[in-house]
Amino acid sequence: MTSPRILIPPPGPRAQAILDRDARVLSPSYARDYPFVMERGQGAEVWDVDGNRYIDFAAGIAVNSTGHCHPEIVKALQVQAEKYIHISSDYYHDVMVRIAERINAIAPMQEDATIFLANSGTESVEAALKLARYATGRRQFIGFLGAFHGRSMGSLSFTASKARQQERFFPTMPGVWHVPYPDPYRPVFPIPPGGDIGDAVVDYIENVLFPEALPSDEVAAVLVEPIQGEGGYIVPPPHFFPRLREMCNRHGILLIVDEVQAGVGRTGKWWAIQHWDVEPDIICIAKGIASGVPMGAMAARQSVGAKWKPGAHGNTYGGNPLAAVSALKTLDLIENGMMENARALGAYMLAALSEMQARHPSIGQVRGKGLMIGVEFVLDRATKAHAKELRNAVVHRCFETGLLMLGCGQSTIRFMPALMITQDLIDEGLAIFESAVTHAEKA
Numbered sequence: 018m019t020s021p022r023i024l025i026p027p028p029g030p031r032a033q034a035i036l037d038r039d040a041r042v043l044s045p046s047y048a049r050d051y052p053f054v055m056e057r058g059q060g061a062e063v064w065d066v067d068g069n070r071y072i073d074f075a076a077g078i079a080v081n082s083t084g085h086c087h088p089e090i091v092k093a094l095q096v097q098a099e100k101y102i103h104i105s106s107d108y109y110h111d112v113m114v115r116i117a118e119r120i121n122a123i124a125p126m127q128e129d130a131t132i133f134l135a136n137s138g139t140e141s142v143e144a145a146l147k148l149a150r151y152a153t154g155r156r157q158f159i160g161f162l163g164a165f166h167g168r169s170m171g172s173l174s175f176t177a178s179k180a181r182q183q184e185r186f187f188p189t190m191p192g193v194w195h196v197p198y199p200d201p202y203r204p205v206f207p208i209p210p211g212g213d214i215g216d217a218v219v220d221y222i223e224n225v226l227f228p229e230a231l232p233s234d235e236v237a238a239v240l241v242e243p244i245q246g247e248g249g250y251i252v253p254p255p256h257f258f259p260r261l262r263e264m265c266n267r268h269g270i271l272l273i274v275d276e277v278q279a280g281v282g283r284t285g286k287w288w289a290i291q292h293w294d295v296e297p298d299i300i301c302i303a304k305g306i307a308s309g310v311p312m313g314a315m316a317a318r319q320s321v322g323a324k325w326k327p328g329a330h331g332n333t334y335g336g337n338p339l340a341a342v343s344a345l346k347t348l349d350l351i352e353n354g355m356m357e358n359a360r361a362l363g364a365y366m367l368a369a370l371s372e373m374q375a376r377h378p379s380i381g382q383v384r385g386k387g388l389m390i391g392v393e394f395v396l397d398r399a400t401k402a403h404a405k406e407l408r409n410a411v412v413h414r415c416f417e418t419g420l421l422m423l424g425c426g427q428s429t430i431r432f433m434p435a436l437m438i439t440q441d442l443i444d445e446g447l448a449i450f451e452s453a454v455t456h457a458e459k460a
């Protein structure tokens with residue numbers, strides 16, 4: 018039996034007290050869409066400090082991959098915490114080697130991978146950018162409009178999903194050229210005969226960008242998300258990655274794939290890029306890898322990664338023992354069932370949302386792979402005008418009625434629950450979502 022969801026309209030009194038204290042001491046730069054105040058979590062459900070229960074379709078922004086507080090993760094952390102919590106990457110330890118071996122074993126490259134361990138997504142992107150410059154001796158880069166790669170000065174120079182993220186921070190790192198991401202629903206270029214918008218974007222780089230503005234032999238790397246995350250859960254069409262890989266090969270450009278949000282089993286494969294059978298030179302990993310303990314990683318083909326000399330890059334916490342044991346356990350759990358669950362229940366959820374689309378004119382498109390699904394809202398299916406306010410109203414209504422959701426892009430809501438979620442919880446969450454859509458459409 019499911020327990021009642023909302024007992025006290027949020028924020029309740031206990032939540033409000035924490036919101037007030039938060040406002041006094043925490044940076045106003047954190048963007049919060051609604052005032053959920055966490056008390057505890059279990060699997061794909063969370064409870065707030067006033068006793069309200071929510072289904073969690075956000076999973077801490079695709080981080081709680083094995084669900085909240087999986088008992089085996091908790092146990093692994095407890096056992097490690099009693100041995101040692103930190104020693105730093107100046108020394109050696111077994112769990113640091115084991116997690117690197119494990120990432121190497123699943124990295125989407127034929128060659129062995131060289132692993133750099135970090136603490137967040139942005140740090141794994143910075144490592145990739147520095148390695149790309151170091152290994153190629155080239156200085157410029159290509160990124161994509163709508164991209165999100167982080168907020169430190171290097172990764173921020175690629176981030177282009179909201180103008181607010183750039184406002185008053187220029188100059189960031191120079192030498193980054195943005196091209197449109199291939200969005201099949203909103204193509205910005207005419208589509209060539211027999212091709213798709215992926216061909217059109219690569220043609221634009223080769224036939225416009227290179228001859229007119231950017232010498233291709235000065236480009237160190239292309240940095241790209243396999244499925245655009247913050248930018249709107251956009252799934253590129255079939256030709257894009259094979260054409261991009263071929264273009265990179267021809268010009269000696271490295272292909273860096275940012276798997277921070279899409280990776281680690283979420284899409285039903287270890288890495289989202291594997292849906293297109295394309296091998297990157299470098300991947301960036303974070304979010305889902307350690308079930309919520311901060312961790313990032315960069316995996317590079319050994320012929321690229323081995324070029325760094327000692328001291329070229331480093332950090333204090335890389336390979337942190339708590340993060341490493343949590344990641345090792347996370348990868349075991351994902352391999353032994355959760356990845357298959359993400360594939361199967363992702364297909365189930367996608368089908369259910371597509372059916373829902375037929376009942377709701379405000380839903381313009383439903384798309385995704387595995388448990389990485391986006392529902393895009395439009396004012397009108399013909400013009401595809403973004404229904405941003407309606408999207409925001411749906412997210413809010415979900416919160417008020419017991420479901421945690423997050424937006425992305427200009428008018429999309431993303432579905433990124435824990436990979437262990439059950440069909441019952443999906444059904445319960447989708448029912449809340451649909452009544453929120455109905456409610457917002459009537460308003």
Ligand SMILES: *Cc1c(COP(=O)(O)O)cnc(C)c1O
Pocket residue numbers: 136137138139140142165166167168242246247275276277278279303304
């Ligand atoms: C979240 C995200 C990042 C940044 O990760 P942080 O841990 O917040 O620094 C980078 N790339 C992608 C694709 C992301 O979704």
